[in-house]
Amino acid sequence: MPLSFKTEIHAAPAEAKDFLTFVNQAQSPFHATEQAALRLRKAGFEEIKEKDSWDNLRRNGKYYFTRNKSSIVAFAVGGKYKPGNGFAAIGAHTDSPCLKVKPVSKREKTGYLQVGVQLYGGGLWHTWFDRDLSVAGRVLVQTADGKLENRLVRIDRPILRVPTLAIHLDRSPNTDGFKFNHETHLQPMLATITKSLNGAAPPKNDAEASTETTMDKHHPILLHLLAAEMNVTAEEIMDFELCLFDTQQAAIGGAFNEFIFSARLDNLMMSYCSIEALTKSLKDPSSLAKDPNIRVVALFDNEEVGSLTAHGADSNLLPGTFERLSRATYDGEPNNNLTAYLESLPKSYLISADMAHAVHPNYFEKHDEGHRPQMHKGVVIKINANQRYATTAVTTVVLREAAKKYKVPLQDFVVRNDSPCGSTIGPMLSGKLGLRTVDVGNPQLSMHSIREVCGTEDVRHAIKLFEAFYEDFASIDARLTVD
Template identity: 65%
Template sequence: MFNPSVPEEAREFLDFVNASPSPFHATHEAAERLRKAGFKEIKERDSWNGTIERNGKYFFTRNGSSIVGFTVGGAYKPGNGFSILGAHTDSPCLKLKPISKKEKSGYLEVGVQLYGGGIWHTWFDRDLSVAGRVLVEQEDGTFKHTLVKVDRPLLRIPTLAIHLDRTANDGFNFNKETQLAPILATATKSALNGFDKAGDSEAEALHHPLLVHVLADEMKVKPRQIRDFELALYDTQKSTIGGACNEFIFSPRLDNLEMSFCSIKALVEAQDIANDTNIRLVALFDNEEIGSLTAHGADSNLLPSTLQRLVATELGDEKVSATAFEEAMHKSILVSADMAHAIHPNYADKHEENHRPEMHKGTVIKVNANQRYATTAMTSLVLKELAKKHNIPIQEFVVRNDSSCGSTIGPMLSAKLGLRTVDIGNPQLSMHSIREVGGTDDVPHAINLFKVFFEEFPALEKRIFVD
């Protein structure tokens, strides 16, 4: 039987993305992987003096949707550098409005907001459900952040039959406010099941009581305990391996959970912490898809404050110089990891002729003369040298001059910290669609590249002379 093998890392990624329909779930999954690898959870609200030690492994979360994990090298001293990987946990999606209750033509509908720059027509005719976090009131009056993921299809945005719109194949145009409303149930069935009247909870006054009861049943709480929530719609069709040679990953949220997964796995598996002079750090931020300017996004104080605290943390009797942070920044580098555009066979002219990344041929270094990507010759050299030494494939990408260019967390963090930065990502198709396509081999390619980056950057940095 013809059944080509699939890299184990790609199969492990499927488990990660299938368990992560929201940034809250992605952060939880990353935390669980770190915890199982012996990382100790710490809190930003606590003092780190006396907690952080050389050879130690730690992580913390912010808002439940961003996470920072790090290891302290056995040879680290304050003023030494940081080896940093940055990615993001969010993806374009539909999110419930604060008041989502709608009823039209005998149907119960749910009001949604657009989050990020999604290809919204791909959300029609999909089996959708909801996931995110719920604030649940406890018996003692406290409120608990609780994850919820309803695994069965609850919602659907149906297209209009072609018999009623003969222009449907001439271009799929729709109103995002009035025609992108998911159907939850029929009013008839909802009433027959006793949900024709608002319940006695605050949530049921704002959202369909039927939906609130589904959430309550899922979490095994009473509807009145649900005080508020942040819920996103997601496609219940699971990520899977596809292609005749098992070479593709068909999945939602490749951008950017693939880079998030590879970063965490590399941090866990990288060797020789005892001899490392640096702190190895992974930061997975929320809200990249909407500009990152939030308390838990890359344009917040999350990374700067973390680095400043680590530099200032007391390690035994060692004194920290007044300029230790500035010294550290000039010995550090950020690898901004966000997915890249693979060459599309049906739209090959959209790529610059000498920069056409292909799946299975390695992680892509992204360059832009206008610094929409923060890569420079010096920062790309770091990854090129490491890739060359270990025979890890790598590619390069620039956008065409007659095309717009997206951006990443790289430029904002580079400018905020004066930090050398290189923008990279694995190649994929259908970016920002509800179902995207990546290559199975590129998952281990990225993990291997990130591991040698953690293990060997401090030694390589000493050989690069740039002021």
């Protein structure tokens, strides 16, 4: 007699659903930074500027600032903070591998208008074929009064596509694998020339002919689409930085609603969890009031290309922030501690939060037998003997102690000895600052694909772990006898 089976429809955790709201509005580092800022402002954080003086900070105060509109740093000052005390910090990044529009993108081939793109980061580029693509990023606009304004733009409908070649014209993908040239085969089509004739730019007069404009570099139809989204004219667009993205939104999936199918999980998942943990750790005002440290989140751009930029983790962004906070005045009190910054670093701790590799059911042999992270089984601690990750035994113990507060499960990961290992912002910041650092992340599949997969329960796991870290780091650190 066959067994009866009734599939119970499980509701996805609230944190997973809220992440969808975040990631579906964060198609570029600029948009991710904007979404983080919106959540911080809602939680009572005050925006400050790097170019201004920080001599009027307050204990129990909550602040944030952005750099390049693509990186953001937020911090909450403990009620018992004194210059020279430590920082409890979490670092993640806002960028993901993608295609970016070239500075001169206008292309025409055999009746099609194409947009020239360049590769950003180490993407699984074959996954970008046959997807419904659009663009998002920032645009520099010249206003009627001559000002140059930075504006965000996103076109929410599919306007671009990279089509594959029909199997009838090339049998090799089924025999030799799908091979393509990154320059010639990965350029998306925007329109047919036949349909675009009415959108062509008017001919230049003699005075304009010698001056190269944005219209000369990009198809007018693309500029008009951008202008319509921002309610400006195409002529007012001076320049832009645009990322291509898949217009299919992130979704909950799986038989039991246990998966998140989404672009940019690496690393907007950790960016989201970091911001959420910081704001949630402040819900009880007494928690911050008793804290002798400063709680920090830093979301950097350009991790996927090495971080050595003005707004990447290998810049002065975090060191400069720590130094300014150590030298600032609080509540009007004079700060006469000349070595406060150097004193603060050994007292501080950084969680480098970047997604981790879940064991793959079809390629399980790629994981070390004792280190096969699974979805829903907790945040992954990443360890590497060659220091591709910054984790040590001491930093692991601190994290495990924090995890006890909310009973957050943890998993361990090392790569096989015959496998290459990626890296994170952890080692560079640890080395730059002499900072105790641990590398962690939620397990996911299809990393660097246009469509990635992770577990719904793990969103809550990471938020609760980071929240406990902010709340309990000072007391855990006081128990450590390791200098």
